Amino acid sequence: MVAGRISIANSAWVRSIALGLILAIALALPASGRAATPADEECLTCHSEATLPRSPGRPTATAYVNAAVLKASVHASIRCAQCHAGVSGFPHAERLPAVRCETCHAAIAKTVSASVHRASADAPGCAGCHGSHDVQPAKRLGMSPCAACHADVSRDYASSVHGMARTHGDGEASTCRDCHGSIHAIRSNRDSTSSTARANLAATCARCHADRELMTRRKITIPEAVQLYRASVHGRSKNPKAATCNDCHESHRLRRANDPASSINRTHIAATCGRCHAREAHDYQISVHGTAVARGVTASPVCIGCHGEHRVRGPADPSSPVAAAGVGRTCSHCHEAEGIRETYGLPAGRLATWQDSFHGLAARGGSPAVANCASCHGYHAILPSSDPRSDVSPKNLARTCGKCHPGAGEKFAAGAVHVATARPEHPLTMWVRRLYLWLIGLTIGGMLVHNLLDFSKKMSVRFRQHIGAAVVASSHAAQEAGRFYIRMTPGERVQHALLLGSFFTLVYTGFALKFPEAFPFSWMARLDHGYALRSLIHRAAAGVMVGVALAHVVYLFNARGRGLFRDMIPTLKDGRDAVENLLYLSGLRRTPPAFARFGYIEKAEYWALIWGTGVMTLTGLMLWFENLSLRFVDKWVLDLATLIHYYEAWLAFLAILVWHLYYVMLNPDVYPMNFTWLTGRIPEEQMRHEHAAEWERLVREEAAAEEAGSDSPGEG
Numbered sequence: 001m002v003a004g005r006i007s008i009a010n011s012a013w014v015r016s017i018a019l020g021l022i023l024a025i026a027l028a029l030p031a032s033g034r035a036a037t038p039a040d041e042e043c044l045t046c047h048s049e050a051t052l053p054r055s056p057g058r059p060t061a062t063a064y065v066n067a068a069v070l071k072a073s074v075h076a077s078i079r080c081a082q083c084h085a086g087v088s089g090f091p092h093a094e095r096l097p098a099v100r101c102e103t104c105h106a107a108i109a110k111t112v113s114a115s116v117h118r119a120s121a122d123a124p125g126c127a128g129c130h131g132s133h134d135v136q137p138a139k140r141l142g143m144s145p146c147a148a149c150h151a152d153v154s155r156d157y158a159s160s161v162h163g164m165a166r167t168h169g170d171g172e173a174s175t176c177r178d179c180h181g182s183i184h185a186i187r188s189n190r191d192s193t194s195s196t197a198r199a200n201l202a203a204t205c206a207r208c209h210a211d212r213e214l215m216t217r218r219k220i221t222i223p224e225a226v227q228l229y230r231a232s233v234h235g236r237s238k239n240p241k242a243a244t245c246n247d248c249h250e251s252h253r254l255r256r257a258n259d260p261a262s263s264i265n266r267t268h269i270a271a272t273c274g275r276c277h278a279r280e281a282h283d284y285q286i287s288v289h290g291t292a293v294a295r296g297v298t299a300s301p302v303c304i305g306c307h308g309e310h311r312v313r314g315p316a317d318p319s320s321p322v323a324a325a326g327v328g329r330t331c332s333h334c335h336e337a338e339g340i341r342e343t344y345g346l347p348a349g350r351l352a353t354w355q356d357s358f359h360g361l362a363a364r365g366g367s368p369a370v371a372n373c374a375s376c377h378g379y380h381a382i383l384p385s386s387d388p389r390s391d392v393s394p395k396n397l398a399r400t401c402g403k404c405h406p407g408a409g410e411k412f413a414a415g416a417v418h419v420a421t422a423r424p425e426h427p428l429t430m431w432v433r434r435l436y437l438w439l440i441g442l443t444i445g446g447m448l449v450h451n452l453l454d455f456s457k458k459m460s461v462r463f464r465q466h467i468g469a470a471v472v473a474s475s476h477a478a479q480e481a482g483r484f485y486i487r488m489t490p491g492e493r494v495q496h497a498l499l500l501g502s503f504f505t506l507v508y509t510g511f512a513l514k515f516p517e518a519f520p521f522s523w524m525a526r527l528d529h530g531y532a533l534r535s536l537i538h539r540a541a542a543g544v545m546v547g548v549a550l551a552h553v554v555y556l557f558n559a560r561g562r563g564l565f566r567d568m569i570p571t572l573k574d575g576r577d578a579v580e581n582l583l584y585l586s587g588l589r590r591t592p593p594a595f596a597r598f599g600y601i602e603k604a605e606y607w608a609l610i611w612g613t614g615v616m617t618l619t620g621l622m623l624w625f626e627n628l629s630l631r632f633v634d635k636w637v638l639d640l641a642t643l644i645h646y647y648e649a650w651l652a653f654l655a656i657l658v659w660h661l662y663y664v665m666l667n668p669d670v671y672p673m674n675f676t677w678l679t680g681r682i683p684e685e686q687m688r689h690e691h692a693a694e695w696e697r698l699v700r701e702e703a704a705a706e707e708a709g710s711d712s713p714g715e716g
Contacts, residue, residue: 156253228310283380353418436647453585484681509538594692
């Protein structure tokens with residue numbers, strides 16, 4: 001070992017002596033005998049010595065050149081003196097002019113001069129990235145030159161989805177160059193022309209993420225991310241500070257959403273969005289949702305659960321999940337999901353009870369101003385009702401409801417907000433609903449049975465007449481024009497027409513509120529301001545109906561009105577007529593009863609109309625002027641009024657449809673229509689058949705009038 005060290009030392013002394021002899025000979029030669037520029041071999045005679053100092057004043061800096069490295073570089077064919085200008089003799093001057101790469105790379109030098117790496121005190125210079133003698137092609141260098149100056153960024157990139165993909169051999173994963181552009185033309189992100197400027201970042205990311213073929217090939221989870229972002233409130237914003245890709249995903253430390261350290265991991269979403277939306281993030285973090293996420297309840301909604309991920313839309317956008325009309329559906333994604341409700345003990349039926357309330361119906365019908373979930377529970381600082389800070393805390397409920405219902409006061413707190421009319425927890429509405437359902441079923445069912453019997457009997461009579469087995473005087477289809485009796489005066493016909501028009505208008509516009517998505521009504525909901533139009537028409541029709549009702553009350557004070565009212569009073573005879581008529585229709589009696597001016601059918605319709613008009617007017621006024629109503633009654637009274645108004649409407653509509661329209665249109669005796677409501681007259685044969693007792697009375701009065709020498713009172 002010692003001998004080896006002596007041998008190495010002796011060898012170094014030999015090289016030093018040889019180098020000294022060469023220098024002495026070179027100095028002894030005349031200047032004209034030296035070469036103008038030394039050959040590379042001459043340069044390496046000195047610069048191949050590893051301990052050769054760069055200058056006497058810098059003993060630690062070496063001027064060593066590794067010949068093997070130089071030979072392997074892209075500059076292997078370039079002579080030393082081509083780069084190191086000023087070497088005109090041997091030995092050369094102690095300080096040589098700086099190497100000027102632009103001598104050969106003028107175009108690149110010009111590009112670099114406009115880049116962020118242009119010559120400055122801290123700029124790396126060409127050698128800083130490419131090296132001095134070991135210059136390598138850019139593909140071989142990769143991103144290592146960037147790491148020399150940007151160590152922190154390089155570490156972040158290495159742990160990112162792009163860096164990890166590169167590590168695992170994915171040659172398509174993005175590198176520095178893919179985002180920052182050509183290595184020589186890199187510009188500061190403050191430069192508006194830079195590919196990493198805020199205004200250009202989406203387009204930069206789109207080079208890869210808008211390539212559907214690439215997205216499919218790489219199995220990217222959200223292949224339409226760029227397109228969705230461009231359609232978002234962020235992508236369309238003219239605000240230069242509007243969020244762009246790296247605000248959410250970060251610039252270099254971009255990680256997958258399932259990475260706990262990722263800025264887009266569910267546990268970090270609120271903090272990420274809070275970089276721009278600090279107040280909203282604070283409110284969310286104290287909310288029932290934010291505290292649940294902090295406890296590890298990952299199913300609890302975060303910002304993107306309500307607002308969306310890339311296609312974030314503002315509440316003014318009708319298609320937004322947080323638009324007034326869409327909030328209910330958005331909240332229901334969790335609150336109506338059976339698995340989530342069962343797991344976390346959430347109450348059921350919240351969406352259904354809201355949708356069936358006036359608020360929900362109005363929202364479904366297109367009202368832009370009606371209260372939705374957020375109107376009561378808040379937007380971001382959503383707290384349970386047990387929290388005294390909550391908008392739906394009992395002590396705050398009056399103030400919350402008072403935003404839309406000024407003056408409602410404590411009446412709102414006296415009733416449940418989400419009323420389930422079919423559940424035992426609200427017994428009053430449950431039993432009223434059941435009562436109405438039974439009433440509707442029995443009433444309309446009885447009408448159907450009655451009409452079926454009537455239709456069967458009359459069709460049987462018609463058939464026997466057709467085959468000549470009987471001659472029936474009530475066959476109005478074949479009767480000739482004869483005498484007519486006045487059944488309705490012009491004033492009565494006007495009342496009937498206005499009642500008819502207002503009733504069916506109310507039915508249509510009322511059901512349009514209840515079933516806005518249904519085919520017959522959806523066109524109105526789709527109209528701009530369709531909800532307001534529906535409401536206006538409904539209330540106008542209600543005004544007409546109330547006006548007709550008041551006019552009818554006035555009409556009852558004249559002679560004919562008093563007579564009509566007197567004839568409409570139910571009597572024991574009406575009960576006997578009903579029984580006898582059912583026996584006749586069932587084939588258990590040979591002849592029908594003789595009805596007076598109004599039979600039990602007309603009387604039932606008249607008094608049902610009076611009852612229905614009163615109920616609908618009272619409940620309708622309470623709902624129309626709900627703010628005023630809530631100053632005097634508790635909210636549960638208004639809930640009951642809503643229920644009664646709805647089911648009374650069904651009862652009235654079905655009764656008119658099944659009962660009244662049958663007798664004036666589908667009844668075989670008058671089909672296709674009884675035109676009395678238009679002409680006011682009824683043929684004598686029809687009068688004798690349908691109102692035999694009234695016809696006999698008129699005949700007697702006519703005979704008495706003839707004896708007295710006057711005109712018949714019933715003839716028109």
